[in-house]
């Protein structure tokens with residue numbers, strides 16, 4: 001089960017050729033019992049990995065890499081309003097979304113084609129095309145690697161935020177997500193306000209789309225807009241869209257009248273990181289084989305042979321330029337090791 005000098009190449013979507021001191025593919029929850037029996041293993045630095053689609057390795061990992069491959073999905077129960085569906089952490093996210101639609105349970109279609117596993121999805125509260133995971137989340141089960149207890153956490157305990165949760169902060173690599181329960185509404189209503197989605201539907205003359213049609217439209221848009229990480233290494237958006245106060249925004253908008261923004265529920269203003277990176281002239285530029293994607297300024301790519309260090313160095317140059325021009329700090333979205 002434990003393997004020394006474990007290659008992580010296929011467990012990071014940048015395709016970096018890095019290794020962990022020890023690696024372990026977790027196929028059953030019982031695997032943790034034997035792992036926890038070894039104090040040396042429990043005390044080692046550890047990283048939990050799903051598909052590595054939100055991780056940047058800048059070096060080998062001198063510790064234990066746990067690769068989650070737990071499988072299984074089931075309808076737990078249903079009420080008048082919703083289906084409750086439980087799915088194991090190692091299931092592919094996109095396959096799970098597809099399966100829910102096959103079962104006649106819409107609600108997750110806007111999150112189609114996001115790479116990664118179900119267990120990785122709550123960690124950054126994945127979101128796309130007008131929907132965030134938290135809106136369909138009921139609870140999750142997690143193993144505490146320190147004391148071996150399995151606990152259940154609801155949305156409040158997970159402290160979900162914009163591309164954020166407790167798992168990115170306090171409990172990183174301590175709480176291991178084993179399975180997630182989703183609440184899928186029976187009175188489903190299409191989320192189609194996102195500009196790309198509504199215009200595609202309009203072109204196809206679809207005014208009352210089914211969940212499957214939304215799934216298909218979003219899958220098609222993503223295939224066109226985003227590089228396929230199996231062909232061109234990347235981790236999706238490399239930066240979060242920054243959120244600033246209304247006062248900061250008023251000052252900024254005077255300087256940059258055409259700046260792209262969205263007002264948030266709490267009155268703060270979310271800026272488009274991609275737009276700002278474009279304005280700084282970074283689209284398509286590269287340092288060696290680490291580059292800003294030619295169509296998507298938010299996505300940094302590995303044209304082959306780049307290292308994590310080079311990608312992070314590129315990101316730092318972009319951040320410096322954005323900070324200088326807009327006085328805005330860009331936060332890096334993936335976990336940098």
Ligand SMILES: Cc1cc2nc3c(=O)[nH]c(=O)nc-3n(C[C@H](O)[C@H](O)[C@H](O)COP(=O)(O)OP(=O)(O)OC[C@H]3O[C@@H](n4cnc5c(N)ncnc54)[C@H](O)[C@@H]3O)c2cc1C
Nearest residue numbers: 050051052053054116117119120121123126127177235236
């Ligand atoms: C092309 C592309 C497009 C993307 N598009 C989007 C998008 O639209 N929206 C979006 O939100 N994200 C997007 N992402 C980012 C990424 O796909 C998601 O964050 C995904 O949920 C990560 O899942 P993973 O299994 O690959 O996690 P990993 O990358 O393996 O891990 C990410 C983090 O989660 C932790 N983790 C993973 N599994 C567990 C577990 N079982 N228990 C505890 N911690 C765990 C890891 O330790 C790490 O901190 C995109 C990525 C790519 C490559």
